[in-house]
Structures are given as C-alpha cells and as structure tokens.
Amino acid sequence: MPTHLTRRSLLRGITAATAVATLATGLAACGGDSDAATSTGSASGTVTVGQFSNGAAKETTLKVSEVKSISAELPDAIRKSGKLVIGSGTLPSGSAPLGYVGSDQKTLTGSEPDLARLVAAVLGLKAETKRFTWENLFVGMDSGKVDVAFTNVTDTEERKKKYEFASYRQDNLGFEALKSAGWKFDGDYENLAGKTVSVGAGTNQERILIAWKKKLESEGKKLTIKYFQDNNSTYLALSSGKIDAYFSPNPSVAYHVTQTARTNAPTVNAGTYSGAGASLQGLIAATAKKDSGLAKPLADAINHLIDNGQYAKWLAAWNLSNEAVAKSEVNPPGLPLTDS
Structure with missing residues (x-):
C-alpha cells in the first residue's frame, strides 16, 4: 500500500496511515493477493462493526437485512453466486483504521471492510474479502477476481475511463x-x-x-x-x-x-x-469495473444504510463521522484529469 509522495501518487488510492497489526506470517510474505477471513456478525442478519479492531473502533453490532428491491438490481452472475468478492489493497502491512489484520491475527478489520460487509448484507450476499497489494488490486478487478474494491479509493476522472464508482465517504x-x-x-x-x-x-x-x-x-x-x-x-x-x-x-x-x-x-x-482542495470535495468510493452494472446497486445499498442509520453508526464506531456524505452517488464528479 503506497505512501503518497506526490499529488499523483496520493490519488493512487489509500492515504498513508499508521499500520497497527502484525500480519500472520503467510500474509506478510504474500506479495500478490491473499484470502482473509471475513466475519459478517454474530448471527444471521447482523454485522459487527469494529470486531477485532484492537481498540481502534467501538465494537457495534448492527441489524442489516437483505433489501429485495436492491438485490434485484445486481448482475445475474453475482446474484446467482450468492457472494460479493471484495478487494482490499492492504498488503503487506495494512493501514489503520482503514484495513488491517485484527487482534485475532486472521480477520481483516477496519472501516472499509466493515462497510463492505454492511453493503453485502443489504444485497443479500456473503462478503468474501481478498487482500492485494495496491497495484494488484486493480489487476484483480480487471481480471474478474474482484467484484468491487472497498479500500479508500479516490474518485477521479482518470479512473472513470476504466471503473465506475459509488461514493461513500469524504476524502x-x-x-x-x-x-x-x-x-x-x-x-x-x-x-x-x-x-x-x-x-x-x-x-x-x-x-x-x-x-x-x-x-x-x-x-x-x-x-x-x-x-x-x-x-x-x-x-x-x-x-x-x-x-x-x-x-x-x-x-x-x-x-x-x-x-x-x-x-x-x-x-x-x-x-x-x-484532499481535492478548496474547489472540490474529494470523495472515496466503492470501485468496480466499468459497465459491470454494480455501481447503482452499491449506491442504493449505501443509501439504504444512510437512511436507516447504520451508516452513521459505522462512521461513529471508527471515529470518522467528519467524513460523512449525505448521499451515495453513482460516478459523481471526481478529481479532474489535470490533477489525477
């Protein structure tokens, strides 16, 4: 995961943050991608936010059920698979509070995978998370290994050439x-x-x-x-x-x-x-391959979470309430080509 060195490298994605968890040996040695255990909560229809966060978040269990009208919008292949494959660009070291291996030394925790699990629950899908290095995350989306990235990706006009977005947090x-x-x-x-x-x-x-x-x-x-x-x-x-x-x-x-x-x-x-300066509010967004048909159901699921209060509780648990958005948008204005 890159430490941003210039305006251009900043926009590659995850902002620099302090790594807090020592990865299990197998994960730390992996340079490409790795599966990580993903708990969706303590019982059916619940998602536990901040689980294994090692004190970085207030553990909060939220009730989240499938919304049939939203899950019906999913592409047939994903709906039939019963799972949402989520990409996390957090290898090798992780980045708190965004995404890192939790206190149990195996579960990927953090604000980003937690929101992904909430969204998957609204869509009636099992959340399956795969961890990548930052560069290989986009290769994973391009190749179909990953359905969507929830990993602090900034919405930019340059990225819209290949990807579609559903915004969920201010940058x-x-x-x-x-x-x-x-x-x-x-x-x-x-x-x-x-x-x-x-x-x-x-x-x-x-x-x-x-x-x-x-x-x-x-x-x-x-x-x-x-x-x-x-x-x-x-x-x-x-x-x-x-x-x-x-x-x-x-x-x-x-x-x-x-x-x-x-x-x-x-x-x-x-x-x-x-992060985009005075003239534009930068946005972090769920990112999927362009024309995948995922941006709208993702945005609708996020908006359902906003309307029903789970979104605010997710942000509060991770001390990120000051990055709340009023609404998830599909492909909102991103950082301009001259800056991205």
Whole structure:
C-alpha cells in the first residue's frame, strides 16, 4: 500500500496511515493477493462493526437485512453466486483504521471492510474479502477476481475511463492538535498564522500547506513547517508542544486520536480540509469495473444504510463521522484529469 509522495501518487488510492497489526506470517510474505477471513456478525442478519479492531473502533453490532428491491438490481452472475468478492489493497502491512489484520491475527478489520460487509448484507450476499497489494488490486478487478474494491479509493476522472464508482465517504485531510491547546482549524488558511505545523515531505498535504505558507508570507504573516523522519518523532514533537499541529490524512488522525485518549497528552481532530482542495470535495468510493452494472446497486445499498442509520453508526464506531456524505452517488464528479 503506497505512501503518497506526490499529488499523483496520493490519488493512487489509500492515504498513508499508521499500520497497527502484525500480519500472520503467510500474509506478510504474500506479495500478490491473499484470502482473509471475513466475519459478517454474530448471527444471521447482523454485522459487527469494529470486531477485532484492537481498540481502534467501538465494537457495534448492527441489524442489516437483505433489501429485495436492491438485490434485484445486481448482475445475474453475482446474484446467482450468492457472494460479493471484495478487494482490499492492504498488503503487506495494512493501514489503520482503514484495513488491517485484527487482534485475532486472521480477520481483516477496519472501516472499509466493515462497510463492505454492511453493503453485502443489504444485497443479500456473503462478503468474501481478498487482500492485494495496491497495484494488484486493480489487476484483480480487471481480471474478474474482484467484484468491487472497498479500500479508500479516490474518485477521479482518470479512473472513470476504466471503473465506475459509488461514493461513500469524504476524502479529507485533518489537523491533529493537543486537546489542551484548544486550537481549531476553521477552514481558512489565515487560521494558521503564527503556527508551527508538521507535514510529511512530498505529500499532497505538504503541497497545500506550502501554498498557504506563501499566501501568509505575502501578507506579512508566518507559518512554520516542520519535518520529521517518522510518525513517532512527529507525535513526540506534538505531545511536547514543539509543534502546534500535524497535517495528515484524516483517517490517520482519527486513529491516532483514539490511541492518545488515555495518555497524558490526548489529541483531537482540530479540523479537516478536502484532499481535492478548496474547489472540490474529494470523495472515496466503492470501485468496480466499468459497465459491470454494480455501481447503482452499491449506491442504493449505501443509501439504504444512510437512511436507516447504520451508516452513521459505522462512521461513529471508527471515529470518522467528519467524513460523512449525505448521499451515495453513482460516478459523481471526481478529481479532474489535470490533477489525477
């Protein structure tokens, strides 16, 4: 799973996040794809969100039943197979809270596979998850090994040439700050005047932060950007007050906030900003091969979950409520070709 180094590599998919689970030896050694156990819940008609999450999520059991009018929209081959093959681009190391091997050392857990299981339940299908390296995930969709990817894929106009989308989450960056500081990012770069902010070198968020720094300098104001070699060094600087905030992918912030909650230096998500910039809200979407006929039933299933409250509970369990969408859309406007 790639660590994003440029705007282009960011849009390849999964944003950088902290890996928290040690993979079973067989999974870690696998460079292509691997099956992972997928629990759909404790009983028929239920899905347990956050199962085996090792404290990254609040375990929540949700009742979800098949909706016949939606499952009837499925392509015949998938409906007759009785299963939805879900691709997860999380080999080799995993990425919390998006997708990683759980505390039982075998089950793929995370916000993305959990939503996939909820959607599969609405469609009346068994969720079967296959894990891939990021590059091989798309090969898997192209070859028919995978029906749909639920793995933090950004909706882009470039990808629409080969794939179709059903959006389900905002693609946001976040500011992590000490809870005791009481600082909030209000969406305006002016809010950063006088602050010291850490960011990963070569990332999309660095590009945005540097642009803001230049604007502030033109106004006679200062924004200091700090770089560290690894996340541990960054978090140490944050907890000790050497930096005011860390600007990183929002899911990474959401996860780390849960890890600091019971420490002497708890942090908060101090505000978010679209990964696509000020002019467009970036979106994360379920991704299937173009003309597969899956985008509409997927979007309808997600909207059923939204309308009936399970979607909000899924987000809340993973501390991602600030990335909620009001509605799942089929092939909504994506990041433009010039940026993707």
